[in-house]
Amino acid sequence: MPLFGYILHSTSTGAYYVGQAKDLKDRLRRHNEQRSHATKGRGPWKLVYQIEFATRSEAVIWERSVKAHKSRAYIDGLIVERSAHL
Numbered sequence: 001m002p003l004f005g006y007i008l009h010s011t012s013t014g015a016y017y018v019g020q021a022k023d024l025k026d027r028l029r030r031h032n033e034q035r036s037h038a039t040k041g042r043g044p045w046k047l048v049y050q051i052e053f054a055t056r057s058e059a060v061i062w063e064r065s066v067k068a069h070k071s072r073a074y075i076d077g078l079i080v081e082r083s084a085h086l
Contacts, residue, residue: 003059008050020059
């Protein structure tokens, strides 16, 4: 079963959230229902980036790498790059 790395964008605050999940649709729903401590009170959230991985370890490595950059510009670049390839 594939796993997904994802980036959410808050339509109210402009913040990004980076995560990984098995069921991306369910995870987005839980973020928007304020059932995630990390994103509670900052939504609504819109999925702006997703990437598929074969294993959880690959997804976790991707998530940690994106978070390690601590850069909004880096995340913006990922989203623009992905949009250019669609």
